[in-house]
Amino acid sequence: AGPTSNDFRVTWQDDRNGLFEVLGQRVSVDGVPLGENITLSEAGFYDDESPRIASGDKTVGLVYTKGVAGTQVVRFKSLEQTTLDEHAPIIDLSDGVSVAVYPTIVWNEDRYVVAWYHADGANKAVYATTVSEDGQIVNPPTALSSPGGWHSRDPAILPLGDRMLFVYADNHQDPDLRFELYSRMVDANLVPLGAEMRLTTAPQDSVEPIATFGPEGNVGILFRDDRNGEQHVWFTRLGCVVAAP
Numbered sequence: 175a176g177p178t179s180n181d182f183r184v185t186w187q188d189d190r191n192g193l194f195e196v197l198g199q200r201v202s203v204d205g206v207p208l209g210e211n212i213t214l215s216e217a218g219f220y221d222d223e224s225p226r227i228a229s230g231d232k233t234v235g236l237v238y239t240k241g242v243a244g245t246q247v248v249r250f251k252s253l254e255q256t257t258l259d260e261h262a263p264i265i266d267l268s269d270g271v272s273v274a275v276y277p278t279i280v281w282n283e284d285r286y287v288v289a290w291y292h293a294d295g296a297n298k299a300v301y302a303t304t305v306s307e308d309g310q311i312v313n314p315p316t317a318l319s320s321p322g323g324w325h326s327r328d329p330a331i332l333p334l335g336d337r338m339l340f341v342y343a344d345n346h347q348d349p350d351l352r353f354e355l356y357s358r359m360v361d362a363n364l365v366p367l368g369a370e371m372r373l374t375t376a377p378q379d380s381v382e383p384i385a386t387f388g389p390e391g392n393v394g395i396l397f398r399d400d401r402n403g404e405q406h407v408w409f410t411r412l413g414c415v416v417a418a419p
Contacts (some may be wrong), residue, residue, distance in 0.1 A: 262309030282333035
C-alpha cells in the first residue's frame with residue numbers, strides 16, 4: 175500500500191480471471207473503498223505477481239514480476255496519483271535471462287529506486303535501478319551485493335536523499351551457507367559508499383529484513399530468524415556513529 179495526501183492506494187495479485195494480474199484500489203483514510211478495483215498490469219499469457227508501490231512527487235510507482243517459474247522479469251510503470259490511470263507505459267527492468275523475483279520500490283528525492291534479486295543465473299545478487307516518474311531509467315540495473323557463487327536475497331531500501339541504505343540477506347561468508355543480514359550504503363546513483371557490513375551471526379538463517387527509521391537517526395530492522403530451530407521474528411538496530419576528530 176502507499177499513501178497520498180488524501181487517501182491510500184492498495185495493490186495485490188489476483189487470479190479471479192484465471193492468471194494472476196495486478197489489481198489496485200483507492201481507499202479513504204477511514205478504510206472505505208473509493209470506486210472499483212482497477213487492473214494495473216497488462217493481459218498476457220503469464221502471471222503478474224508480487225506488486226509493490228511507492229508514492230513519488232506527482233505519480234505512484236508500481237513494480238511487479240511477470241512470468242512463470244523460471245522466466246520471471248521485473249516490470250515498472252508509473253500511475254496517476256488521483257486515479258491510478260497509466261502515467262507512463264510499462265518497461266522491463268531486469269535482463270529477462272535470470273529469474274528476477276520479489277521487487278521492492280521507494281521514492282528517493284527525485285526518482286524511484288527499485289531493487290530485486292536473481293534466483294538463478296551466474297550472479298545471484300541483489301540488483302537495483304533508478305527510474306524517473308516518466309518511466310525513464312536514470313541508473314541502469316546494478317549489482318549491489320557480491321555473493322560470488324553463492325546467493326543474496328530479500329533487499330530492503332531506506333532512502334536518505336543523497337544516499338540510500340540497503341539491507342539484505344546473503345550466505346557467501348557462512349561455511350554452511352546459512353543466510354546472514356548485511357547492509358550497504360550507496361549514493362543516489364547506486365555507487366557504493368563503502369564495503370558491505372555484516373549485521374547478524376546466527377546458527378540458522380536470518381532473512382527477510384524490514385528496515386525503518388527510528389528516533390535520533392537510528393534504523394530499526396525487523397527480520398525472520400531460525401536460530402532456535404523455528405521461525406521467529408527478531409529485531410536489531412543500527413545507530414549513526416561519527417568518528418571522533
